[in-house]
Amino acid sequence: NAGVMQNPRHLVRRRGQEARLRCSPMKGHSHVYWYRQLPEEGLKFMVYLQKENIIDESGMPKERFSAEFPKEGPSILRIQQVVRGDSAAYFCASSPRRDRGATEAFFGQGTRLTVV
Amino acid sequence: QKEVEQDPGPLSVPEGAIVSLNCTYSNSAFQYFMWYRQYSRKGPELLMYTYSSGNKEDGRFTAQVDKSSKYISLFIRDSQPSDSATYLCATTTQGGSEKLVFGKGTKLTVNP
Numbered sequence: 342n343a344g345v346m347q348n349p350r351h352l353v354r355r356r357g358q359e360a361r362l363r364c365s366p367m368k369g370h371s372h373v374y375w376y377r378q379l380p381e382e383g384l385k386f387m388v389y390l391q392k393e394n395i396i397d398e399s400g401m402p403k404e405r406f407s408a409e410f411p412k413e414g415p416s417i418l419r420i421q422q423v424v425r426g427d428s429a430a431y432f433c434a435s436s437p438r439r440d441r442g443a444t445e446a447f448f449g450q451g452t453r454l455t456v457v
Numbered sequence: 458q459k460e461v462e463q464d465p466g467p468l469s470v471p472e473g474a475i476v477s478l479n480c481t482y483s484n485s486a487f488q489y490f491m492w493y494r495q496y497s498r499k500g501p502e503l504l505m506y507t508y509s510s511g512n513k514e515d516g517r518f519t520a521q522v523d524k525s526s527k528y529i530s531l532f533i534r535d536s537q538p539s540d541s542a543t544y545l546c547a548t549t550t551q552g553g554s555e556k557l558v559f560g561k562g563t564k565l566t567v568n569p
Binding site for chain 2: 376432449453
């Protein structure tokens with residue numbers, strides 16, 4: 342059973358470009374979470390999604406950031422018009438059950454975004 | 458005041474030492490507590506998961522929660538060079554809560 346798959350592992354974007362980060366949850370998992378890890382900082386919650394639904398986006402910046410988890414295919418975290426401050430490691434986690442939620446979440450290897 | 462405080466270290470110990478890692482938290486609503494290990498350039502890996510006050514042991518690892526003082530600890534016995542990593546404490550309010558709140562992480566180096 343493959344773990345949480347994120348791609349690309351490394352992404353370089355120029356200021357003003359769009360960044361698309363993909364996450365395929367573990368087989369059988371229908372809940373996806375995105376976290377951001379800035380240098381020297383802990384992981385910060387961004388958004389929680391189920392298939393075709395955004396459940397909690399309280400950690401998402403109000404502008405330029407969006408996330409989706411379509412019925413088919415991976416979850417996508419999209420950052421429009423990237424700025425240098427968006428440079429960070431973005432981690433996706435998935436869990437199988439709502440009642441155990443994030444306590445049983447398994448993390449992917451992350452996408453390291455560098456904005457130049 | 459941050460919700461979860463964790464000394465970032467770095468912490469350097471000789472092989473075989475007992476390691477103590479600690480976090481404090483401010484929100485009494487936090488009920489579930491986790492420790493993650495994160496190797497350099499990798500994703501966090503769940504090590505221990507506890508609910509309520511008390512101890513939980515798994516091999517060389519013991520997680521301890523003291524809700525009265527809002528203090529959580531991870532002990533590593535007989536530490537090995539392969540334990541060298543960053544250790545993150547995390548907590549959430551309920552089992553079904555959608556978001557984990559993390560400490561900044563403590564970087565541990567175990568020297569052979």
